[in-house]
Amino acid sequence: MSVRRVAVLLKRELLQGPKSFIFLWSVVLPIVMSLVLSLVFGTLFSDKPRLGIFDEDASGLVNLARESPSMSTREYGAVNDLEEAVRIGAVDFGIVLPEDFDSLVAEGQHVEVTAYVWGESLAKHRIVAQVTLQDLVRELSGQEAPVDVSINTLGDEVSIPWSDRLLPLLVLMAVFVGGMFLPATSLVTEKQKRTLEALTVTPTTLHEVFLAKGILGFSISLTMGLIILALNQAFGAQPGLLALMLALGAVMAAELGLILGSFAKDMSSLFAVWKSGGILLFGPAIIYLFPEIPQWIGQIFPTYYLVEPVVRISQQGGGWSDIAAHVFVLVGLDVILVAIVALALRRMRRVIA
Amino acid sequence: MAQDAIAVEELAYLYGDLVAVDHISFKVAEGEILGFLGPNGAGKTTTVKMLTGQLKPKGGKAQVLGMDVARNAGKVRGEIGVCFEQTNLYEQMSALENLHLFARLFGISSFDGQALLKRVGLAGREKDKVEGYSKGMKQRLMVARSLVNRPRILFLDEPTAGLDPASAEAIRAVILEERQRGATVFLTTHDMMEADKLSDRVAFMDKGKIVALDTPHNLKQQYGKRALKAKVQTPAGELQDREVVLDQPETPDLIQKLFAGEKVVTIHSEEATLEDIFIKITGRGLKE
Amino acid sequence: MNPRGIRALVSKDFTLFFRNRFFALVTSLALIVYVMLYFVMPGSVDETLEIGLYAPGWSPVAGDVQQQGLEIHVAESLEELEDGVADHDYVAGIVLAADLPDELVSGQKPRIDLYFASDTPEEAKEAVSSLIRELIYAQTGQPLVVDFSTQVLPGPDMAGKQIPPRDRMRPLFAVLLIVFETYGLATLITEEIEHRTIQALLVTPVSIKDLFAAKGFTGITLAFGQGALFMVLVGGLNQQPVIVILALLLAALLVTGIGFLIASLARDMMSVLAWGVLALVILVIPSMGTLFPGVITEWVKVIPSYYVVDTVDRVASYGSGWVDIWQNLLILLAFSVAFLLIGMVALRRRFQ
Numbered sequence: 001m002s003v004r005r006v007a008v009l010l011k012r013e014l015l016q017g018p019k020s021f022i023f024l025w026s027v028v029l030p031i032v033m034s035l036v037l038s039l040v041f042g043t044l045f046s047d048k049p050r051l052g053i054f055d056e057d058a059s060g061l062v063n064l065a066r067e068s069p070s071m072s073t074r075e076y077g078a079v080n081d082l083e084e085a086v087r088i089g090a091v092d093f094g095i096v097l098p099e100d101f102d103s104l105v106a107e108g109q110h111v112e113v114t115a116y117v118w119g120e121s122l123a124k125h126r127i128v129a130q131v132t133l134q135d136l137v138r139e140l141s142g143q144e145a146p147v148d149v150s151i152n153t154l155g156d157e158v159s160i161p162w163s164d165r166l167l168p169l170l171v172l173m174a175v176f177v178g179g180m181f182l183p184a185t186s187l188v189t190e191k192q193k194r195t196l197e198a199l200t201v202t203p204t205t206l207h208e209v210f211l212a213k214g215i216l217g218f219s220i221s222l223t224m225g226l227i228i229l230a231l232n233q234a235f236g237a238q239p240g241l242l243a244l245m246l247a248l249g250a251v252m253a254a255e256l257g258l259i260l261g262s263f264a265k266d267m268s269s270l271f272a273v274w275k276s277g278g279i280l281l282f283g284p285a286i287i288y289l290f291p292e293i294p295q296w297i298g299q300i301f302p303t304y305y306l307v308e309p310v311v312r313i314s315q316q317g318g319g320w321s322d323i324a325a326h327v328f329v330l331v332g333l334d335v336i337l338v339a340i341v342a343l344a345l346r347r348m349r350r351v352i353a
Numbered sequence: 354m355a356q357d358a359i360a361v362e363e364l365a366y367l368y369g370d371l372v373a374v375d376h377i378s379f380k381v382a383e384g385e386i387l388g389f390l391g392p393n394g395a396g397k398t399t400t401v402k403m404l405t406g407q408l409k410p411k412g413g414k415a416q417v418l419g420m421d422v423a424r425n426a427g428k429v430r431g432e433i434g435v436c437f438e439q440t441n442l443y444e445q446m447s448a449l450e451n452l453h454l455f456a457r458l459f460g461i462s463s464f465d466g467q468a469l470l471k472r473v474g475l476a477g478r479e480k481d482k483v484e485g486y487s488k489g490m491k492q493r494l495m496v497a498r499s500l501v502n503r504p505r506i507l508f509l510d511e512p513t514a515g516l517d518p519a520s521a522e523a524i525r526a527v528i529l530e531e532r533q534r535g536a537t538v539f540l541t542t543h544d545m546m547e548a549d550k551l552s553d554r555v556a557f558m559d560k561g562k563i564v565a566l567d568t569p570h571n572l573k574q575q576y577g578k579r580a581l582k583a584k585v586q587t588p589a590g591e592l593q594d595r596e597v598v599l600d601q602p603e604t605p606d607l608i609q610k611l612f613a614g615e616k617v618v619t620i621h622s623e624e625a626t627l628e629d630i631f632i633k634i635t636g637r638g639l640k641e
Numbered sequence: 642m643n644p645r646g647i648r649a650l651v652s653k654d655f656t657l658f659f660r661n662r663f664f665a666l667v668t669s670l671a672l673i674v675y676v677m678l679y680f681v682m683p684g685s686v687d688e689t690l691e692i693g694l695y696a697p698g699w700s701p702v703a704g705d706v707q708q709q710g711l712e713i714h715v716a717e718s719l720e721e722l723e724d725g726v727a728d729h730d731y732v733a734g735i736v737l738a739a740d741l742p743d744e745l746v747s748g749q750k751p752r753i754d755l756y757f758a759s760d761t762p763e764e765a766k767e768a769v770s771s772l773i774r775e776l777i778y779a780q781t782g783q784p785l786v787v788d789f790s791t792q793v794l795p796g797p798d799m800a801g802k803q804i805p806p807r808d809r810m811r812p813l814f815a816v817l818l819i820v821f822e823t824y825g826l827a828t829l830i831t832e833e834i835e836h837r838t839i840q841a842l843l844v845t846p847v848s849i850k851d852l853f854a855a856k857g858f859t860g861i862t863l864a865f866g867q868g869a870l871f872m873v874l875v876g877g878l879n880q881q882p883v884i885v886i887l888a889l890l891l892a893a894l895l896v897t898g899i900g901f902l903i904a905s906l907a908r909d910m911m912s913v914l915a916w917g918v919l920a921l922v923i924l925v926i927p928s929m930g931t932l933f934p935g936v937i938t939e940w941v942k943v944i945p946s947y948y949v950v951d952t953v954d955r956v957a958s959y960g961s962g963w964v965d966i967w968q969n970l971l972i973l974l975a976f977s978v979a980f981l982l983i984g985m986v987a988l989r990r991r992f993q
Contacts (some may be wrong), residue, residue: 119793123688144750148750290806457646458645
């Protein structure tokens with residue numbers, strides 16, 4: 001094994017890399033998805049009822065509604081717009097506040113308010129929207145609540161906002177898109193163009209070729225993982241521990257990439273794996289997104305042992321004791337994958353001989 | 354009067370501003386083997402592509418078996434077989450499957466692939482996937498594929514390039530068998546010895562033009578010189594070359610002088626090669 | 642057209658497709674995984690707010706507040722209530738003390754204890770607090786001066802018969818399976834160009850038209866086959882099967898045209914991946930509309946797959962018929978034919 005030759009091969013990979021679509025894809029995609037998912041889709045996963053208001057005057061109810069944590073509120077400039085929003089399901093509940101609403105309510109006069117309900121809105125959302133509005137009207141009219149409500153919490157678990165539930169998906173994408181596909185596509189291309197043969201009739205060994213490609217995958221993987229955590233301000237209190245987890249995940253990604261590249265005959269096979277293998281990689285992240293899915297299913301997936309510690313550290317303030325078991329499993333998986341990479345290497349030697 | 358298998362008149366093709374084929378004209382009789390020689394970039398492949406309907410001529414016309422290729426490409430393709438320079442086989446299929454596919458494409462209902470593979474020396478490997486074949490085997494399969502429809506005209510592009518002598522000889526034998534069957538062969542090659550051996554006539558192409566077209570014998574007569582080449586031993590014991598040009602008035606005297614004055618170790622006569630002739634005509638080699 | 646030649650080419654393409662066992666296995670795996678995902682997802686919608694109530698002497702209250710979307714579970718003891726909350730059997734637990742009515746009558750402002758699990762979102766806590774306040778207002782004879790006269794839009798009220806999440810995913814999965822075949826077809830064509838077997842075919846009686854017909858048939862069969870099989874397995878053909886099949890067929894036609902286009906643009910397999918990702922992302926966007934209603938605005942209707950997704954969703958989930966979706970099918974047909982023609986023209990130039 002020559003470190004110098006590995007460095008030469010790695011340099012070639014790094015110089016050629018930016019010219020390749022896969023390289024750009026592995027850098028750009030996680031960042032773009034991070035921004036899009038966090039900024040746009042984070043709100044969509046919310047379980048709050050959505051209220052739309054058309055206000056003919058300047059009612060104080062609108063601000064009260066906006067401030068209410070029970071629902072998300074959007075104001076519309078015309079009744080038609082409000083109706084359309086309800087019709088297409090952009091809001092669950094839409095109300096038209098008449099002129100002088102506030103003064104009428106303050107005077108205790110009876111006011112009729114037109115309300116539209118989206119046909120597919122959940123019954124519980126309708127109830128929540130209705131009682132919340134009623135509560136707000138009473139507040140607007142200056143009525144004092146007849147009771148004091150005291151809130152008691154049970155248990156230790158913390159509520160995780162939906163924007164946080166996206167983190168596992170973003171981390172997995174960052175770590176595995178580049179970390180796995182760069183070595184895989186590089187290997188397949190070298191096999192197809194027969195440049196691998198040309199390399200191995202020099203002092204360069206297949207070990208060195210694999211190592212160079214593995215280092216490339218690992219580096220991209222780790223870098224992107226760190227960038228994504230930084231973008232989402234998700235380092236938590238133990239950045240070192242997080243970096244360790246990402247490094248172990250990056251090793252797994254690089255190993256999977258080398259195995260894939262060794263066994264895939266051509267790009268078609270690679271595409272096929274991407275087509276259906278994605279679910280095996282991203283399974284735990286999808287399960288995090290949809291709590292209705294039984295969470296134990298995530299433990300079947302190897303990437304669970306990367307994602308769960310990242311979540312525990314960055315979102316739940318966990319430490320070594322919370323993730324030790326997962327780390328050992330992940331290290332174990334990495335070791336098993338090393339053995340498979342060795343098998344793949346032996347097979348590759350026979351194939352190109 | 355038998356029609357010409359191929360009749361080309363003022364045929365031309367341009368790639369943008371580059372004139373690849375510059376208004377060439379020639380004919381090939383049925384049953385003839387025409388060797389088409391020229392360096393890389395001469396326009397040979399472009400000419401073949403026009404004759405096989407892959408490219409539409411930009412000028413002139415080409416007729417194959419009396420049919421205008423540009424207007425009757427489909428019919429023409431039913432009567433020709435093409436063996437490409439670069440392998441383009443379905444490597445995930447076996448040799449037999451490759452041949453049967455093309456037989457079906459030609460509409461041949463009962464086709465004996467085994468017999469054809471035996472002809473090209475691939476018997477016993479017909480069910481193996483092509484990806485496991487050696488270069489020579491793939492090339493033989495390419496030739497076999499071009500014969501699936503018992504074509505009236507065979508276009509062969511470098512059929513023996515890079516092959517071991519046994520494979521090359523096998524393919525040459527097949528070419529001669531096809532000629533005996535009555536097929537016309539349009540043979541594009543760099544191998545001047547092969548062209549010399551097989552072709553009834555050869556055409557030299559250079560920079561888009563046909564610079565010579567005749568039988569190898571006539572070309573050698575016209576452009577080549579015959580000579581006696583001898584090796585003589587000097588008193589010092591060194592071997593030196595001597596040459597006496599034949600067919601000259603002074604030839605007998607020169608030969609007498611040679612044998613009288615020197616110790617001749619070996620002597621043989623030598624004809625000009627087609628490469629020598631090509632260099633003489635164009636000023637550059639066939640392999641440039 | 643040369644039907645015999647076309648048959649031979651189609652047979653060859655399918656042979657090669659399944660000859661690569663790994664490729665075929667993994668492709669089948671995609672279908673299996675999507676079907677499994679469908680069945681793993683909940684088959685019903687929980688639209689009820691479940692609340693535990695410990696109110697000795699207050700059982701009429703439970704009857705007062707029962708309505709669609711709200712379910713009150715009466716606990717026999719505070720411990721039972723707390724356990725129910727901690728085990729997430731209910732969103733919240735309400736304790737109404739026995740002396741509460743007396744305190745209200747005497748004009749005092751009694752305290753009501755609400756119990757929540759620590760991972761309950763803030764909005765749920767606020768909502769239940771509002772609910773209990775309104776309940777007490779009603780009990781103390783303080784009606785609201787505002788009347789909300791509600792009207793359900795657009796028409797059918799789906800409360801109690803909501804579409805389960807997995808059925809909302811159906812159009813997305815079907816479209817994904819079909820759209821992925823742009824890769825499959827573009828790959829088949831690009832491989833032939835890369836390996837130069839196209840040249841070999843074009844010097845036989847097979848014409849470019851025959852080639853297109855064969856590749857088109859292969860592409861449509863692969864795409865439609867997977868989409869249709871998926872819908873059969875997940876019960877997506879239980880309503881108006883002819884319409885759904887037609888929509889999937891037109892979708893298959895569409896992706897075939899897109900596959901041709903990608904093959905004409907791609908230099909090699911990596912380019913196929915690049916263009917394919919772009920096509921995939923664009924074509925999947927309309928499916929977001931079924932998962933997140935109201936998110937997608939009008940502009941999405943320029944994306945051809947919208948008409949597949951909308952048709953499949955409306956028919957399979959809402960029982961729409963020909964009258965409701967004929968326009969979708971017509972537009973989809975126009976898009977499909979257009980892409981097919983564009984793809985063929987572009988690819989023809991590549992072959993030539």
